[in-house]
Amino acid sequence: MSGLRYLLDTNFLxxxxxSDPAVHRLLQNxxxxxxxxxxxxxTRMELLGFPGITDAEESAIKSRLQGxxxxxxxxxVEDAAISLRRSRRVKLPDAVIAATALVHGLELxxxxxxxxxxxxxxxxxxxxxxxxRA
Numbered sequence: 001m002s003g004l005r006y007l008l009d010t011n012f013l014x015x016x017x018x019s020d021p022a023v024h025r026l027l028q029n030x031x032x033x034x035x036x037x038x039x040x041x042x043t044r045m046e047l048l049g050f051p052g053i054t055d056a057e058e059s060a061i062k063s064r065l066q067g068x069x070x071x072x073x074x075x076x077v078e079d080a081a082i083s084l085r086r087s088r089r090v091k092l093p094d095a096v097i098a099a100t101a102l103v104h105g106l107e108l109x110x111x112x113x114x115x116x117x118x119x120x121x122x123x124x125x126x127x128x129x130x131x132x133r134a
Contacts, residue, residue, distance in 0.1 A: 004069055008108040009097050011045040014110055015116035017064060022070050023112055030109070037109075040100040042093045054056065076103045090122040098122065 008016075015023035047061045071077075073096060080099035084090055090098070094115045101108040101119070108119050 003035050004038050004104065005105060006030070006032045006037050006038070007071070007097070007101040007104070007108050008037050008043070009108060009112060009115060010043045010093075011111040012109045013043060013061075013064065017060060024085070026109060030107075032109070035069075038071045038104070038106065039065060040071055040097045041073045042096045042100075046072070046093060053097070056085065071100050071104060073100070080101065084118065084122070088118055088121065089116040094118060 011024060012026075016027075021091060023027070044065060046091075047065075048058060050057075053061075073081075077096065077099045080103050081092070081095040084095040084098055085092065091114075094112070095118075097110075098108065098115060098118050100106075108115070109115060
């Protein structure tokens with residue numbers, strides 16, 4: 001996985017696809033290249049498993065993901081997610097996404113405040129926020 005620097009979570013990828021201004025501002029600050037970005041297996045499941053997804057939406061999502069590195073859930077990620085769930089009140093999908101970033105040493109790009117809280121409490125050097133912190 002050399003060259004990877006960022007893990008894009010589900011809300012961040014949705015924001016990219018919808019041209020969310022918060023995502024645009026964050027991308028201006030960190031300017032990740034496609035080869036530097038990956039996504040978790042959970043993100044793929046959340047994006048493509050959305051009820052009522054249209055064929056056009058599915059195609060657009062698959063196209064967006066194609067240029068990014070896919071990070072599977074392996075035993076290291078499972079163990080880290082278990083540890084996060086035991087030590088914090090966090091939903092399983094968020095725990096797996098956070099664990100994926102931590103295990104692979106990636107900076108998490110997210111708009112999810114709950115996930116930001118988890119990542120900040122674990123390792124503040126592995127998270128970027130769309131707004132500057134005071």
